[in-house]
Amino acid sequence: xxxxxxxxxxxxxxxxxxxxxxxxxxxxxxxxxxxxxxxxxxxxxxxxxxxxxxxxxxxxxxxxxxxxxxxxxxxxxxxxxxxxxxxxxxxxxxxxxxxxxxxxxxxxxxxxxxxx
Amino acid sequence: xxxxxxxxxxxxxxxxxxxxxxxxxxxxxxxxxxxxxxxxxxxxxxxxxxxxxxxxxxxxxxxxxxxxxxxxxxxxxxxxxxxxxxxxxxxxxxxxxxxxxxxxxxxxxxxxxxxxxxxxxxxxxxxxxxxxxxxxxxxxxxxxxxxxxxxxxxxxxxxxxxxxxxxxxxxxxxxxxxxxxxxxxxxxxxxxxxxxxxxxxxxxxxxxxxxxxxxxxxxxxx
Amino acid sequence: xxxxxxxxxxxxxxxxxxxxxxxxxxxxxxxxxxxxxxxxxxxxxxxxxxxxxxxxxxxxxxxxxxxxxxxxxxxxxxxxxxxxxxxxxxxxxxxxxxxxxxxxxxxxxxxxxxxxxxxxxxxxxxxxxxxxxxxxxxxxxxxxxxxxxxxxxxxxxxxxxxxxxxxxxxxxxxxxxxxxxxxxxxxxxxxxxxxxxxxxxxxxxxxxxxxxxxxxxxxxxxxxxxxxxxxxxxxxxxxxxxxxxxxxxxxxxxxxxxxxxxxxxxxxxxxxxxxxxxxxxxxxxxxxxxxxxxxxxxxxxxxxx
Numbered sequence: 277x278x279x280x281x282x283x284x285x286x287x288x289x290x291x292x293x294x295x296x297x298x299x300x301x302x303x304x305x306x307x308x309x310x311x312x313x314x315x316x317x318x319x320x321x322x323x324x325x326x327x328x329x330x331x332x333x334x335x336x337x338x339x340x341x342x343x344x345x346x347x348x349x350x351x352x353x354x355x356x357x358x359x360x361x362x363x364x365x366x367x368x369x370x371x372x373x374x375x376x377x378x379x380x381x382x383x384x385x386x387x388x389x390x391x392x
Numbered sequence: 393x394x395x396x397x398x399x400x401x402x403x404x405x406x407x408x409x410x411x412x413x414x415x416x417x418x419x420x421x422x423x424x425x426x427x428x429x430x431x432x433x434x435x436x437x438x439x440x441x442x443x444x445x446x447x448x449x450x451x452x453x454x455x456x457x458x459x460x461x462x463x464x465x466x467x468x469x470x471x472x473x474x475x476x477x478x479x480x481x482x483x484x485x486x487x488x489x490x491x492x493x494x495x496x497x498x499x500x501x502x503x504x505x506x507x508x509x510x511x512x513x514x515x516x517x518x519x520x521x522x523x524x525x526x527x528x529x530x531x532x533x534x535x536x537x538x539x540x541x542x543x544x545x546x547x548x549x550x551x552x553x554x555x556x557x558x559x560x561x562x563x564x565x566x567x568x569x570x571x572x573x574x575x576x577x578x579x580x581x582x583x584x585x586x587x588x589x590x591x592x593x594x595x596x597x598x599x600x601x602x603x604x605x606x607x608x609x610x611x612x613x614x
Numbered sequence: 615x616x617x618x619x620x621x622x623x624x625x626x627x628x629x630x631x632x633x634x635x636x637x638x639x640x641x642x643x644x645x646x647x648x649x650x651x652x653x654x655x656x657x658x659x660x661x662x663x664x665x666x667x668x669x670x671x672x673x674x675x676x677x678x679x680x681x682x683x684x685x686x687x688x689x690x691x692x693x694x695x696x697x698x699x700x701x702x703x704x705x706x707x708x709x710x711x712x713x714x715x716x717x718x719x720x721x722x723x724x725x726x727x728x729x730x731x732x733x734x735x736x737x738x739x740x741x742x743x744x745x746x747x748x749x750x751x752x753x754x755x756x757x758x759x760x761x762x763x764x765x766x767x768x769x770x771x772x773x774x775x776x777x778x779x780x781x782x783x784x785x786x787x788x789x790x791x792x793x794x795x796x797x798x799x800x801x802x803x804x805x806x807x808x809x810x811x812x813x814x815x816x817x818x819x820x821x822x823x824x825x826x827x828x829x830x831x832x833x834x835x836x837x838x839x840x841x842x843x844x845x846x847x848x849x850x851x852x853x854x855x856x857x858x859x860x861x862x863x864x865x866x867x868x869x870x871x872x873x874x875x876x877x878x879x880x881x882x883x884x885x886x887x888x889x890x891x892x893x894x895x896x897x898x899x900x901x902x903x904x905x906x907x908x909x910x911x912x913x914x915x916x917x918x919x
Contacts, residue, residue, distance in 0.1 A: 299432065302439035306446075341436065344401040345444040384446040545725055546696070546736070550743035550792060552785075553722040554777030554804060555851040562851040563725045575782050588788060590796055593700070593744045593759065 281369035294327025311376035393422035415478035418458035419485035429484030431458035462489025528598030536577040543570035549591040619716035619771035620688040621660035631894025635662035638673035665692040669729025694723025699739035711768030720745040750797030777804040778815035779854035787818035794828040802896040805835035825891030832886040837875035
C-alpha cells in the first residue's frame with residue numbers, strides 16, 4: 277500500500293506468532309532492542325488454529341520476566357491484525373514507536389543516554 | 393518426576409552479586425519436564441541476568457550448559473574442562489543435582505537457582521501436582537491407589553477428617569480431599585467393607601524421619 | 615470397667631448429659647480459665663478445654679484442665695494429632711491420668727494453615743482413630759504402642775468428635791462406627807444448626823447400631839450475632855448453617871439478636887433431645903460461656919444429676 281511507518285521498526289517475518297519463543301525476544305533486548313512487538317492474526321483466524329493464542333500467553337509471561345530483570349514489561353506488546361489491514365499496521369508501528377520513545381532507551385544499553 | 397520452581401529473581405541476583413563469570417547449569421530430565429531448569433529455562437534466566445547486570449553497569453559472563461542428568465557422576469565429568477574457568481556455579485537442577493556437583497567439584501560453590509518442591513506427575517500440559525513423598529513403605533494397595541501420606545494434608549490413614557467439604561480439602565478449596573477420592577474408589581470397586589477396617593499406624597522410620605536413606609545393590613557395585 | 619469420670623457416671627445412669635467447653639487464653643493467666651469454669655460450674659457434667667483450636671497458640675489443654683480440676687470440676691482434655699508424635703502423646707496420656715484428668719477427646723486437629731503459625735511443621739504421626747486405639751490399649755491392655763508394659767494404667771474415659779455435616783456424607787456414620795470399634799466411648803458432634811440433616815445422620819447411625827455402642831452428644835452453639843452466623847456459614851470448614859436461621863436473626867431488632875440466638879439454641883436442644891440415640895448435648899458457647907447457665911435452665915436440664 278506504500279504507506280509509511282517509522283524506520284526504526286525492524287520487521288522479522290515468522291510463519292506464525294506461535295513460533296516465537298520468548299528467548300528470541302530476550303536476545304533482541306540483549307542485542308540492543310528498545311522494544312518488541314508481536315503482530316499476529318486476529319483471534320479465531322489463526323492459520324495454525326491457536327498459534328496466536330499461545331503467543332499471547334507467552335507475551336504475558338515475557339512481560340513478567342522483563343519486569344523482573346528491570347527492563348520493563350511495557351516494552352513488549354502483542355497486536356492482532358489481519359494481513360489486509362495495512363493502515364492498521366502502520367498505526368501499530370507508530371503507536372509502538374511513540375510508546376518506546378517515551379520510555380526511553382532500554383536500561384540494558386550501556387551507551388544509552390538515560391535522561392530524556 | 394521431581395518438580396521445582398525457579399527462585400524469585402531478587403534472590404538469584406543477590407546470590408550472584410559478587411560474581412562476574414558464572415556457569416549456569418541445567419538438567420535434561422525432571423526439571424525439563426516441569427519447565428523449570430531445562431535448556432530453555434537456562435537460556436531465559438541467563439538472558440535475564442545479563443540484561444539486569446547490563447542495566448546495573450556490572451556486566452556478567454554466563455556459560456549455559458545443560459547436562460543430561462546431574463545425579464549420575466558420568467555426566468558431571470563433562471564439566472571438568474571448563475568448570476574452573478568460572479567463579480561460581482549456579483544450578484537449575486534439583487536439590488540432588490545441586491549438591492552432587494558440589495560434591496564432585498569441591499572447590500566450586502554451587503548455588504541453587506530453584507526451589508525443589510515435590511515428586512509429582514503432569515496432570516495436564518503446564519500443571520504438575522504432588523503424588524509421592526517417598527515414605528519408604530508404600531500403602532497404595534490398602535488405599536486403592538491413592539496415597540494418604542501425600543495427598544491428605546494431615547496424612548490421615550483412617551479418613552476423612554471433619555474438614556472435608558464438597559470433595560475438597562480444608563487447606564485449599566482447589567485440592568481434592570484424598571479421602572473423598574479413596575472412598576469413591578472403594579465404592580467404584582464395590583469394596584466399601586474394606587473401608588471399615590482400621591488402618592494401623594504408619595512406621596515413619598523408613599521415611600525422612602528415620603534419617604537420610606540409601607539403597608545398595610551389591611551385585612552392581614564394580 | 616469404669617473411670618472416675620463424672621460424664622461417664624451421668625451417661626451410664628441414663629440421664630441426658632450436658633457438657634460444655636471453654637477456650638483457654640492466649641496468655642499465661644489462669645484467672646481467665648477460672649472465670650469461665652466459674653460460669654459453667656454446676657451446669658455441665660464435664661467441661662472440655664480445647665487444644666490450640668484452629669491452630670492458634672493458647673495455653674495448653676492439659677494445664678487449663680488442671681486449673682479446672684483445682685476448682686472441683688471434671689475436665690475433658692482435648693488432644694490433637696497435629697502437634698504431637700506418638701511418644702509425646704503417650705507421655706501426656708500418662709501425665710493426664712496421673713493428675714486426675716478422667717476424660718480425653720481424641721481429634722485430628724485443624725491444619726496449621728488456619729492458625730497464627732502457618733509456617734510450623736505439622737506432626738500427624740498418628741490419626742485420631744489410632745489415637746483412640748492407643749488410649750484404649752494403654753488403659754485396658756496396659757500396653758504402649760510398642761507393645762511394652764505400661765506400669766500404672768491410665769484410667770480414662772475416651773471421647774472423639776464427628777462432623778455429621780462434612781463430606782462425604784454417606785460415610786460419616788461409618789466413620790463413627792470405626793471410632794466406636796477403635797474404643798471411643800462418647801462422641802461430641804460438630805455444632806448442629808441443620809437439625810434435618812442431623813436427623814438423617816442419626817438414622818444412618820442407628821441403622822448401623824452404633825448408637826448402642828457409643829454415647830452421642832449433639833453439639834450446640836448459640837449465635838451471638840448475624841456476623842457470627844455468616845462467618846460460621848461461610849468460613850468455617852464443615853459447618854452447615856441453614857439460611858432460615860440467619861433470616862430469623864435478621865428479623866429481630868439489633869438488641870434482640872443475641873436473645874434470638876439463645877432461643878434457637880434452646881429449641882435445637884429440645885429437638886435433638888427427642889431424637890432416638892442422642893444421649894446428651896455439648897454446648898460450645900465460644901467466648902460466651904456466661905450464657906450457658908440460662909441455656910441449660912431454659913432447656914429444662916438444670917439441676918445436673
